[in-house]
Amino acid sequence: MRYRCSHLADSLECLLLERAFCSYSIKMAGPQGNNMPNSEQELRRIAGEIEACTRCPLSRTRTRPVPGEGPPNAQVMFVGEGPGRNEDIEGRPFVGRAGDLLNELLASIRLNRESVYVTNIVKCRPITASQPVERQSHEAKDRRPTSEEIDACTPYLERQIDLIQPKVICTLGDTATRFILERYKLKAGNISKMHGRICSAGNLKIVPMYHPAAALYTAQLKATMQRDFRKLAGLLEQTTLG
Numbered sequence: 001m002r003y004r005c006s007h008l009a010d011s012l013e014c015l016l017l018e019r020a021f022c023s024y025s026i027k028m029a030g031p032q033g034n035n036m037p038n039s040e041q042e043l044r045r046i047a048g049e050i051e052a053c054t055r056c057p058l059s060r061t062r063t064r065p066v067p068g069e070g071p072p073n074a075q076v077m078f079v080g081e082g083p084g085r086n087e088d089i090e091g092r093p094f095v096g097r098a099g100d101l102l103n104e105l106l107a108s109i110r111l112n113r114e115s116v117y118v119t120n121i122v123k124c125r126p127i128t129a130s131q132p133v134e135r136q137s138h139e140a141k142d143r144r145p146t147s148e149e150i151d152a153c154t155p156y157l158e159r160q161i162d163l164i165q166p167k168v169i170c171t172l173g174d175t176a177t178r179f180i181l182e183r184y185k186l187k188a189g190n191i192s193k194m195h196g197r198i199c200s201a202g203n204l205k206i207v208p209m210y211h212p213a214a215a216l217y218t219a220q221l222k223a224t225m226q227r228d229f230r231k232l233a234g235l236l237e238q239t240t241l242g
């Protein structure tokens with residue numbers, strides 16, 4: 001198996017993007033690939049395990065765990081860092097303003113949110129400080145998950161990936177990018193250097209991107225994400241439709 005990361009050459013990229021937008025008609029989830037009824041059942045089983053999970057201290061401060069959502073045969077998976085306040089309340093990934101931006105970016109390349117699988121590295125909200133539990137969901141601030149929390153939780157993500165067998169994994173933000181690239185024995189770097197690259201691990205493509213939450217207040221980052229999503233569109237044109 002050959003592993004590599006590369007930027008699309010600019011001229012080739014323009015050509016591919018033109019083609020992508022002219023002929024783009026994604027069939028994101030098809031009958032081929034994994035055994036869907038079994039995968040669906042198994043994904044539900046994993047979600048049930050997550051609901052009851054007490055493997056790490058985040059179980060004590062969560063409102064609801066957030067296993068992830070999407071079709072069991074999704075060809076594209078988005079992996080973020082962890083649930084935030086809105087996700088913790090609703091038990092669904094990317095439902096706040098960052099989720100709105102993700103939906104907008106997906107729509108910009110004609111991808112339905114319902115056709116992709118969306119999840120996180122850790123399934124319960126990492127928060128700062130040790131306020132009384134009943135006040136935490138309103139007053140606590142989000143933080144990065146610790147390495148212990150990541151170690152405790154990522155077996156769930158790995159099982160989800162193995163079941164879904166996506167063709168493309170888009171990592172959102174530094175933490176998700178590092179974990180996924182290292183899982184596939186690829187060299188990980190800072191997201192400011194890695195974003196927009198197309199990394200190959202056998203047949204799987206990995207596309208690191210900024211986390212939408214980071215782009216909410218910075219127009220420049222949002223423009224960067226829009227460009228990276230257009231690269232994703234070009235990649236999907238080649239890999240999922242080719």
Ligand code: SF4
Pocket residue numbers: 050053054055056057058059065122123124149152153
């Ligand atoms: S973050 Fe993961 S490992 Fe920790 S309690 Fe939640 S589901 Fe379990």
